[in-house]
């Protein structure tokens with residue numbers, strides 16, 4: 001059987017080096033052999049674990065967050081609850097269960113999942129079969145009907161392919177993937193420069209740009225401004241634009257060489273929240289944060305939730321709940337509380353969404 005590695009090598013042998021963006025796009029989203037297309041990568045037996053897979057509390061709190069945002073929007077009916085890149089569907093399932101305490105909200109919901117992977121869409125379908133709300137799937141935001149919307153996305157932006165530029169001889173050149181003399185995949189740089197990039201840096205620095213992320217923030221911001229609503233995006237990344245190669249590959253919970261096994265490992269990059277926020281603001285939407293995931297979850301009640309669930313559980317489960325809470329909120333090495341950030345994009349007529357402080361006048 002041809003592997004994706006063979007296929008990418010053949011493409012390069014035929015047409016010459018491809019950009020890093022094209023490489024990541026093929027590795028993740030090749031229709032048959034792309035990483036997300038044919039597998040369930042999550043959990044202990046998979047390649048990596050995400051916050052909703054660590055604890056039901058994550059999705060539950062996001063569900064209550066959405067219910068509160070909905071009331072602040074004036075309780076529109078119908079209201080679209082959209083999730084970008086829902087993985088196994090765990091977050092949405094937990095969110096809808098928690099939203100049972102707000103029946104008018106649940107009854108108003110029209111759930112949309114934006115997902116490119118048929119394998120994951122099938123898993124989401126099975127999990128959400130009895131969720132009590134109408135659920136539909138779309139591959140692009142523009143295919144989701146217009147109207148007031150609450151949009152959520154966990155570890156979505158990091159999965160979008162970035163372009164990388166390398167500073168060489170005082171100019172930026174696009175980073176490419178080509179073939180070494182031995183016929184293996186190898187990073188390189190394009191022969192022509194990209195003179196329109198105004199940033200300057202020392203030779204050897206790498207600049208990352210996420211075109212798909214920018215397009216999404218533009219579309220999302222424009223939609224929220226026009227139809228009302230708010231979005232919550234949680235991911236790992238940096239609050240200030242900086243240089244550096246953040247492309248990483250993970251397989252079976254370990255870092256591996258990003259060029260070694262395309263299609264068989266997850267490829268991600270750190271999200272440049274400052275850059276994403278600039279694109280969303282350009283549409284007239286308001287951006288709150290980024291704030292640390294730990295601070296966000298505490299502000300929306302993870303400690304109360306942990307306590308309430310622990311009181312109803314036996315000692316072992318109670319200990320597991322506490323550990324999950326610490327992993328999501330803690331800021332030590334190996335914990336997610338500071339590494340992950342939350343950002344909200346909202347219609348400016350709404351108050352700051354739960355968990356976020358009002359912006360200083362300058363940026364509001």
Ligand code: SAH
Nearest residue numbers: 036050085086087114115116117154155159
């Ligand atoms: N939110 C989930 C999964 C994160 S992994 C969780 O927290 O567990 C990234 C998800 O985004 C996967 O479901 C993947 O198939 C999906 N995805 C990646 N690129 C996409 C794109 N361009 N459009 C829609 N979904 C995409």
